[in-house]
Amino acid sequence: MMIEDFWVLLTASLVASSCGFIGSFLVLRKMAMVGDAISHSVLLGIVLAFLLTQQLGGIAMFIGAALMGLFTTFVIQLLHQGGAQEDAAIGVTFTGLFALGVVLLSLYASNVHLDTEHVLFGEIAYVPWDILVWNGIELGPRAVWTVGGAFLLTLVVTGLFFKEFKLCAFDPAYALTLGIPVTLFHYVQMTLVSLTTVAAFDSVGAVLGVAMLIVPGATAYLLTDKLERMLLLSVxxxxxxxxxxxxFAVWLDVSISGAMASAAGFVFALAFLFSPRSGIIPTAWRRRRVLSGDGAEA
Amino acid sequence: MMEALRDLLTDANVRWVLIGTLLLGISSGLLGCFAMLRRRSLMGDVLAHTALPGVAVAFMLTQTKSVLPLLVGAVIAGLVSTACVDVITRYSRIKEDTAQGLVLTVFFGVGVVLLTHVARTGAAGQSGLNRFLFGQAASLIGNDVKVIAVAAVILTVLIVAFFKEFKLLAFDRGFGEGMGINMLALDRLLMLMVVVGVSIGLQAVGVVLMSSLLVTPAAAARYWTDRLEHMLLLAAAFGGVSGIVGTVVSLFGTRLATGPLIVLAATGLFVLSLIFGSRRGLLRKVLHQLRVRDRVARENLLRVLYETYETTGVDRGAEGFARHPVPETVLAVRMGLRPRTLRRVVRIAERFGWLTVQRAAGDPNVGRLIMLTNEGLAEAQQVTRRHRLWEMYLMYEADFAVDHVDRDADDIEHYLPPDVVEELERRLQMEGREPIVPPSVHPL
Structure with missing residues (x-):
């Protein structure tokens, strides 16, 4: 295995871990599509940050994307409270923001490296050649640092407020009666989602980012009932x-991001079919045993 | 500029493209209404993404880029993906939103894999993918547009033909089943129509934004009406207008893709509806709230004045009691209002002719004095009576039919049966709290 393979795998694993980790909460809170919405609308944040600073990457882009992610959840919430159906609120918000992002991009920034294709697909294969240099020292691919940083931040924040996050995920009404600022934690979590997504976006593209946000969490959800275990399993x-x-991608020479998303779907399908707890096949088998009376003595 | 526009519109191909996006907007607006009412607004997003592997396979098999085979591929992929969402939600504890997101990303990932495979074998460039993602209606050629137009017309005709059935499906599925209509088949038909609608839209506006055409016009229409018929007409109009506007702008500023522009047009209409919508718009809500606030303050003012008269030792005889001026400061304290707010309420009540305002002569500390007019006193008596009847009602709530109550009601007689009102009045009299009005005010 060459060093490039190592960097690609490390980056992908970091993306998968960070997205899967924060995505588990989205799955539990029935907000998977909000995650999808955020991952689309951060494009506008990136474009606005670029137009303001004339610079790609860097802290400004992160801030722009994170703010736009928050703005998205905020608008969705507002529309929902104003009487719009939640699914409609999500759909209207992210498509509008995304379209604005695409138009601004092609109007003002069409000849920079930030073309729509890059934003949507990234190309994880190029990760090893985008090296972060600090004081003349090569520190490895930039993507490893951004994604790793986002993951670390998510871990620290989630670790600090684990109980609160847990309560907000399972019983927000009860959390509110305990005096936990549910709304605040909601927005904290959404900030983490935006940061994670934009880090993933930049290095591996939206396809893989959103896939890793939803699929590992959903798979882990099939395998366990405990939040701690679910987080670990999602990673x-x-x-x-x-x-x-x-x-798979190397073997068939196809898109790496696409292959990873497909593989995540494959792993989910395995869990869906064979999960000892709720998989289709073990359940059907148990039912048959009960029906045929074999389970009576068990 | 106008000249350029005229030139544009006389171009035969441009006219076809415009007709295509217009029909597309109309049919997706209509379909979107039903999708939204079935709480499936995001299926457009899902279907638009999951069409990619279908399109890729269709391309690999036929090696053409014409619309029809790609359309078939997209429809098949769409049907498979909806089946996946159904199976996942039915046979596991995963909720619909997660299932949708999951199917969307995985299918799209598979599509990207297939597409890169195609690209590697050299048959198609990335440009195909880009067009698929963002749409380029301007590049559609006559035949493609005809396919789109025909499909859109068929969808629209189907919606009109099955309007009653779909309405039942959206609002009262159980009743429809009771009537012997096969609601499951109907739901499937609707889903198939959504799949077809999304698949044709992909050509013009692209994957990422096709979902918008399905959601946004319908969501915008919702702010204007509560009636399905009106909502459908509005959504179709919004969709059609967005299609035209987006296409025209796109053809002008040649660098811009059609999809985002159509979506922006639709989103603009949505924002306008959100603000100005005559049924649920923000402006209407704010105005309504202000009106209610004013009315409550006004009625409170009248009641407080009335009760002040009542309690300041005036004889409750047959001749009623004399009206006398009350200092504004006293009212402010009793009503718990800031002086400035009270002043505004007083001004409005004065305009109604319910009270007169005088300056206290001689004593500057007293400030303004408020006195009810005869009409004001009559109104105050009514307000107080209503208020006390409601109080009575709430006190003895258990004795009466709770499901008749609307506490926002202004006239209790409109909401409670007469015998209940009689009973409440009897109780008021029993407790000696019935508001009395001097006979002179009732010139009946």
Missing amino acids: VVGVLSAVLGYG
Whole structure:
């Protein structure tokens, strides 16, 4: 294995872990499509940050994207409270913001490296050649640092407020009666989602970012009832999908991001069919045993 | 500029493109209404993405870029993906939104894999993908547009033909089943129509934004009406206008893709509806709230004045009681209002002719004095009576039919049966709290 493979795999694993981790909360809170919405509308944030600073990457882009992510959830919430159906609110908001982003991009920034294709697909294969240099020292691919940083931040914040996040995910009404500022934690979590997505976007593209935001969490959700275990499993599933997908992509010489997303779907299908707890096949088998009376003595 | 526009519109191909996007906007607006009412607004987003592997396979098999085979591929992929969402939500505890997101990303990932595979074998460039993603209606040629137009017309005709059935599906599925209509088949038909609608839209506005055409016009129409018929007409109009506006702008500023522009036009209409919508728009809500606030303050003022008269030792005899001026400061304290707010309420009540305002002569500390007019006193008596009847009602709530109550009601007689009102009045009299009005005010 060459060093480039290592960097690609490391980046993909970091993306999978960070997205899977924060995505688990989205799955639990029935906000998977909000994650999808954020991942689209951060494009506008990136474009606005670029137009303001005339600079790609860097802290400004992160801030722009994170703010736009927050803005998206805020608008969705407002429309929903104003009487719009939630699914409609999500659909209207992100498509509008995304379209604005695309138009601004092609109007003012069409000849920079930030073309729409890059934003949507990224190309994880180029990760090893975008090296972060600091004081003349090569520190490895930039993507590893941004995605790793976002993941670290997510871990620290989630670790600090684990109980609060847990309560807000499972019983927000009860959390409110305990005096936990549910709304504040909601927005904290959405900030983390935006940061994670934009880090993933920049290095691996939206396809893989959104896939890793939803699929590993959903897979882990099928495998366990405990939040702690679900978070851990989502990371494991994410990394597994990344490795599987990479092998597949190299073997067939196809898009790495696409292959990783497909692999995540494959792992989900396995869990859906064979999960000992709720998989289709074990359940059907148990039902048959009960019906045929074999389970009576068990 | 106008000249350029005229030139543009006389171009035969441009006219076809415009007709295509117009029909597309209309049909997706209509479909979107039903999708929204079935709480499936995001299916457009899902279907638009999941069409990619279908399109890629269709291209690999036929090696053409013409619309019809790609359309078939997209429809098949769309049907498979909706089946996946159904199966996942039915056979596991995963909720619909997660299932949608999951199917969307995985299918899209598979599509990207297939597409890069195609590109590697050299048959198609990235440009195909880009067009698929963002749409380029301007590049559509006659035949493609005809396919789109025909499909859009068929969808519209189907919606009109099955309007009653779809309406039942949206609002009262159980009743429809009771009537012997196969609601499951109808739901499937609607889903198939959405799949077809999205698949044809992909050509013009692209994957990423096709979902918008399905959601946004319908959501915008919702702010104007509560009636499905009106909502459908409005959504179709919004969709059609967005299609035309987006296409024309796109043909002008040649660098801009059609899809985002159509979406921006639709979003603009949505924002206008959100603000100015005559049924649920923000402006209407704010005005309504202000009106209610004013009315409540006005009625409180009248009641407080009335009760002040009542309690300041005036004889409750047959001749009623004399009206006398009350200092504004006293009212402010009793009503718990800031002086400036009270002053505004007083001004409005004065305009109604309910009270007169005088300056206290001689004593500068007293400030303004408020006195009810005869009409004001009659109104105050009514307000107080209503208020007390409601109080009575709430006190003895358990004794009466709760489901008749609307506490915002202004006239209790409109909401409670007469015998209940009689009973409440009897109780008021029993407790000696019935508002009395001097006979002179009732010149009946």
